[in-house]
Amino acid sequence: METLAVALLAFCATGWFVLAGTDIGSGMLLPWLGRGDSERRLVVASFAPFFLGNEVWLVATAGVLVGCFPALEGELLSGQAPVLVALLAGWIVRDAGLWSRGRGPGARWRAACDAAVTAGSWAVALAWGLLLAALLTGRPYEPATGPVAVVAAAAVAALFAAHGLGFASLRLTGAPYQRARRLVGRAARPWHPLALTAVLLGGLPLWAGSALPLAEQAAAPGTLALLVPALAVVTPLLAAVQGWIWYAFRGRVTGPSYL
Numbered sequence: 001m002e003t004l005a006v007a008l009l010a011f012c013a014t015g016w017f018v019l020a021g022t023d024i025g026s027g028m029l030l031p032w033l034g035r036g037d038s039e040r041r042l043v044v045a046s047f048a049p050f051f052l053g054n055e056v057w058l059v060a061t062a063g064v065l066v067g068c069f070p071a072l073e074g075e076l077l078s079g080q081a082p083v084l085v086a087l088l089a090g091w092i093v094r095d096a097g098l099w100s101r102g103r104g105p106g107a108r109w110r111a112a113c114d115a116a117v118t119a120g121s122w123a124v125a126l127a128w129g130l131l132l133a134a135l136l137t138g139r140p141y142e143p144a145t146g147p148v149a150v151v152a153a154a155a156v157a158a159l160f161a162a163h164g165l166g167f168a169s170l171r172l173t174g175a176p177y178q179r180a181r182r183l184v185g186r187a188a189r190p191w192h193p194l195a196l197t198a199v200l201l202g203g204l205p206l207w208a209g210s211a212l213p214l215a216e217q218a219a220a221p222g223t224l225a226l227l228v229p230a231l232a233v234v235t236p237l238l239a240a241v242q243g244w245i246w247y248a249f250r251g252r253v254t255g256p257s258y259l
Contacts (some may be wrong), residue, residue: 001224002215005068008231009214012064012203016057018198019242023054025049025164026159027121030114033176037107040114041256046171049249052096054090062239067227071217072140073214079141083130090123101227102256106259122157129156135208156204163201166194173252197254 026033026047035045051087061231076125077084133144133152144152169181170190186192218224 001228002218004228005218005224006214009064012057012061014202021160021163021201022055022167023051024121024124025160026168028161029116029117029164039176045175045256047252053245069217075141078253085129087127090120094120125160126153127156127256129153132208136211138211163197166197173254239246
């Protein structure tokens, strides 16, 4: 049961990095990809159908962590409190900007919401870099500090941005597409850059998890016997729904969405 619990945690965490990395990265580059209000609306429309579904993977990761690895969850909450607060604050600010963008009057309101989306996306990416740096040291009970933390935060943020660029080059049209394409470059297939960054981003939680004694910090066998089978049933359904969403909105965007 411990092995299956570790596999479920790895699957959910990897799913969030690969899928949500697209909207985090696109949000980070929103002011550059979209130079005007109409272009920024197009950029938001490119990831609007996905971001709520992508966030489910982070909720699922937290649920598996709390239920199956309570000791590690306690160490993270106590040792990484400032980083987790920054991550959650960035998440809330970004989502507030997305939901509020089309609900206020005037260009200034939309510009403020776009700034919230960008700042929140950067906060989430940098916070994950700091958190992963601490996990890779095998000491989740204390924050990462010094040059290693700075380099890790910058590298993870850059990878999120690159992932967003690959996604933007597949979803956008017009001038925003041209800007994304210039940085992505000419690949043999249009999806190759996104696939490459997906592998790199997906490898981050697996790398961090390998540095932790997850099996030793698993919950009691009785608890795992109740939780793991239920999670094993729900997770494929989650993956199936996510796959349908990405298939349904696989085309390029040409206009604003419901956001």
